[in-house]
Amino acid sequence: MTFNIYDFTSFNRWIDEGLNSFMSPTWALITEMAIIGIVFLLFYAVVGLFLVYAERKVCAFMQNRVGPNRVGPYGIFQTIADFIKLLMKELVYIKDSDKLLFNLAPFIVIIASFMALSAVPFAKGLHAIDFDIGILYVIAVSSLGVVGILLAGWSSNNKYSLIGAMRSGAQIVSYELSVGLSLLTIIVLAGTMQFSEIVEMQRNGWFIFKGHIPAIIAFIVFLVASTAETNRGPFDLAEAESELTAGFHTEYSGIKFAFFFLAEYMNMFLVASIAATVFWGGWMPFHVSGWAGFNTIMDYIPPFIWYIGKTAFIIWLMMLFKWTFPRLRIDQLLTLEWKYLLPINLVNILFMAFLVLMHWHF
Numbered sequence: 001m002t003f004n005i006y007d008f009t010s011f012n013r014w015i016d017e018g019l020n021s022f023m024s025p026t027w028a029l030i031t032e033m034a035i036i037g038i039v040f041l042l043f044y045a046v047v048g049l050f051l052v053y054a055e056r057k058v059c060a061f062m063q064n065r066v067g068p069n070r071v072g073p074y075g076i077f078q079t080i081a082d083f084i085k086l087l088m089k090e091l092v093y094i095k096d097s098d099k100l101l102f103n104l105a106p107f108i109v110i111i112a113s114f115m116a117l118s119a120v121p122f123a124k125g126l127h128a129i130d131f132d133i134g135i136l137y138v139i140a141v142s143s144l145g146v147v148g149i150l151l152a153g154w155s156s157n158n159k160y161s162l163i164g165a166m167r168s169g170a171q172i173v174s175y176e177l178s179v180g181l182s183l184l185t186i187i188v189l190a191g192t193m194q195f196s197e198i199v200e201m202q203r204n205g206w207f208i209f210k211g212h213i214p215a216i217i218a219f220i221v222f223l224v225a226s227t228a229e230t231n232r233g234p235f236d237l238a239e240a241e242s243e244l245t246a247g248f249h250t251e252y253s254g255i256k257f258a259f260f261f262l263a264e265y266m267n268m269f270l271v272a273s274i275a276a277t278v279f280w281g282g283w284m285p286f287h288v289s290g291w292a293g294f295n296t297i298m299d300y301i302p303p304f305i306w307y308i309g310k311t312a313f314i315i316w317l318m319m320l321f322k323w324t325f326p327r328l329r330i331d332q333l334l335t336l337e338w339k340y341l342l343p344i345n346l347v348n349i350l351f352m353a354f355l356v357l358m359h360w361h362f
Contacts (some may be wrong), residue, residue: 005302009125036128040114044266051265052079055319062323086261089254094156097251101155106252106259108148113266115141120273121195123283123304134195135183138274139176145263146172152260153248164247167237167330171228174337175235178225179271181345185218185352186211186278199282204289206281212360214352219279221341221348223317226271228333230264233322237330268318269311276310283307 004010015035019028053068053076060067068075094102116138121127131137146169153165189211190198198207207215228235249260276282283303287295328336 005304007124007303012125040117040128044114044117044262047269048262048265049079049083051269051315052082052261054315055265058316058319059323062320083258086258087255091254091256092251094158094251096157098155098157101151102251103256105148105152105155106249106256106263108151109145109263110259110266112141112143112145112148113263113270115144116270117266117273119195120270121199121277121282122307123302126304127195130194130196132192132194135187135193135198135274135278138270139180139183142267142270143172143176145267149248152252156248156251158251161248161250164237164250168231168248170330171231171235171237171333174334175225175228175341178221178337178341178345179229181342181349182218182222182225183274183278185214185345185349188349188352188356189215195277195282198278199284202281202284204287206279206284206286208279211352212355214348214355215279217344217348218352219275221345222271222275222279223314225337225341226275227318227321228337230267230271232264232268232318234325234327235333236322236327237333268315272311272314272318273307275314276307280310280314281306282310 016028016032019031023031056075056078057067059065068078071078071081093099118128119131119134119138121130149168149172150165153161153163153168156162186198186207187193189207190201192198192201201207202210208219209215211218231237249257252260283306285295285298285301285303285306287298
């Protein structure tokens with residue numbers, strides 16, 4: 001079997017045929033699921049630790065500091081040391097909390113991001129599931145995370161945690177509208193909700209360029225709304241340290257706090273991945289019409305490198321947002337959504353539908 005870094009379909013087929021050659025179909029399927037689960041767990045841990053390190057370095061750069069530089073070369077092992085510290089910390093149980101819901105909440109948050117991440121295509125043939133309603137699935141399962149946040153705030157029996165959870169609930173429910181409508185704008189252009197087909201349709205040009213002004217507006221709205229939905233600055237009202245100590249996860253410690261901490265960064269990776277896939281062509285290389293030599297050079301770069309590069313760039317933009325703009329008040333945050341982003345989105349969808357109807361897109 002020849003391993004092809006440009007198309008993982010043959011590699012997946014080789015694994016499937018190999019397992020089925022000495023196992024029953026049922027056990028082969030279970031084994032494949034277990035392998036995918038382990039790979040996602042490792043990927044989750046590695047990406048989470050790297051993003052925490054990257055956030056600290058970007059923050060240090062914005063504030064003219066050095067950042068982590070003691071534990072390992074350039075401080076690259078600092079986040080690993082912090083993770084080990086969190087694993088060793090005592091799990092403190094709150095006397096009057098709802099024990100079942102208090103323990104369940106962090107798992108709901110992290111499972112929701114796991115389920116959403118499974119639909120993201122990393123390269124050609126390199127995705128766990130490829131639903132024909134992929135975008136709808138991601139929107140649906142990612143919204144389950146707010147349930148865990150509300151349970152964490154309420155079950156802690158802490159008024160600051162409850163305020164943080166209620167803020168987060170209002171914020172996520174509000175900004176989910178703009179996230180969904182901005183993706184709906186691209187669905188109108190693509191005519192499908194399946195991620196692999198959306199990427200394939202961008203072979204001759206990314207939607208951010210093919211969709212004209214409506215696609216650019218949809219991307220900007222998606223970036224702002226998804227930053228708010230993931231509770232990142234300047235929209236981090238649910239975790240406002242100066243007002244609510246740590247917000248909805250104030251009473252959590254040890255590994256359970258680490259789950260909330262890790263889920264925030266994985267949600268940021270998730271929304272950046274969706275933006276890169278839907279607006280920037282996913283794993284598709286950058287092509288310029290008429291530049292055959294340039295396009296050939298771009299095709300030599302492996303697809304997953306394109307995907308990782310686009311995702312990293314969008315994550316970098318989201319980090320710049322956090323360390324550039326001051327935190328909004330809760331009334332400003334909701335006003336931005338209901339009075340500005342939502343009307344812009346509704347008009348933008350009509351604009352995109354008109355362009356598609358008139359065949360004025362590329």
